[in-house]
Amino acid sequence: MENELTALISRLHTFSGLAHKQDIQLIAQQLREAWPNPCANGDDCALIPDGEGYKLLAMEGFINRFVAEDPWFAGWCGVMVNLSDIAAMGGRPLAVVNALWNDSLPHAGRIVQGMAAASRAYQVPIVGGHTNLRSDRPQLAVAVLGETRHPLSSFLVRTGQALMVAINLQGRWHPPGNNWDAATEADPAALRHALALLPELAASGRVHAAKDISQAGLAGTLVMMLESAGIGAEINLAEIPIPPQVDLEQWLCAFPSFGFLLAVEPEQCSAVQQQFNSGGIACARVGHFTTDKQLMMQLGQQRACYWDLDQQPLTGMSNH
Missing domain, CATH: 3.30.1330.10 (PurM-like, N-terminal domain)
Known part of the structure; x- marks a missing residue:
């Protein structure tokens, strides 16, 4: 009998935002052949x-x-x-x-x-x-x-680093799509302060890499990050910051307005969390990066593979 986590993963794989990212594969190789870019594509x-x-x-x-x-x-x-x-x-x-x-x-x-x-x-x-x-x-x-002057890049993620998530939970759904609107009614000064946290953390060296959670949702965006770095990750779904009364499955597919995946050295996690919290942004350590090119998910006592990049690329944008 299929357990709760594998059933969730099966449903996540049908999410349309993920399919849109897979479309990138169709042009990735042609782009590389047409114009050898000294700067890596995929960030x-x-x-x-x-x-x-x-x-x-x-x-x-x-x-x-x-x-x-x-x-x-x-x-x-x-x-x-x-x-x-x-x-x-x-x-x-x-x-x-x-x-x-x-x-x-x-x-x-x-x-x-x-x-x-x-x-x-x-x-x-x-x-x-x-x-x-x-x-x-x-x-x-x-x-x-x-x-x-202090660039963050998905290509700089390294195994052993902690995976953190920073998301603004102070919002509301903006139907009909999976859009979490944490911006249009927010204080403009707070919006600017929150965005400025990323370059500040980059300049201080506390964050090594980051990726904006896009229409691919949190899970899909993480696969894109791993594809660039050529590594894998373990994520505990129960540790992800989530608004009250919001369903986990919908949240994993949501575009959250302000949401970032972060690669952080373990000893810096507390300081990074405090810096985001000071700006009203929820932040938590949710996992770590691994050598295997797989995204492994944990939910309670259950553990399963969400994506195996050795078996299936997502965007095809990788230098590995």
Whole structure:
């Protein structure tokens, strides 16, 4: 008889956000062949050497249905998710640009209003882009430029390091998708302070690597992190910070607005936790990184493999 954990894993494997990440495999090899990039692909941002530091460049495109049905929130997310990618690399954002296609000015206006609201809240300017109001449907893509002198990267995760999770639990569901909105009604100063924690931790050396929890959910994002590093991990699902009355399965699939996976030396876990807690962010040590290229999950006394990268790649973005 299938136990609770293996049944959960089977259901998680059917999550659409995970399938979207698997689509990356279809172009990963062609990209490597077409343009041998000296910078590794697969991180939250492109990492571009720039004098004594690095420029960071990220871009997000959004599902057409989401943009059509929830234009203001799509605009907000266009800014927010890109800023999270910059933070995950230990950086600070400089400016945002966008590409907006639409078939209706009122609808396009709602998207721009959402982007402008996020730009004001996070104090990051929208400096340009491309607009077309003669499209057959609403479409949105947003890019952000940032900088860092102390980059975090999924490729820097090492075995023996602790796996930590930092998530803002002070939010609410934003239906119809698995979006946990911890941002649109939050204090803008608190939003900026929380994002600034990542570059501060990077500069102090307390965090070695980080990854923004994306639409692949916590579990899928962790597999992407492991794929870049060429290693595995053990995670105790019971230790993951979770809001009251929220179902574990839904939480593992959620986009949490502010959520990061962290690679931390074990002796630094307490200090990292305290730093996030001081900004109102829940943070916990939930596991550790291992040599085997598997993500092993524990739930109570049950233990099972969620993903075996030796048997099945996820994005195909790996240097190993």
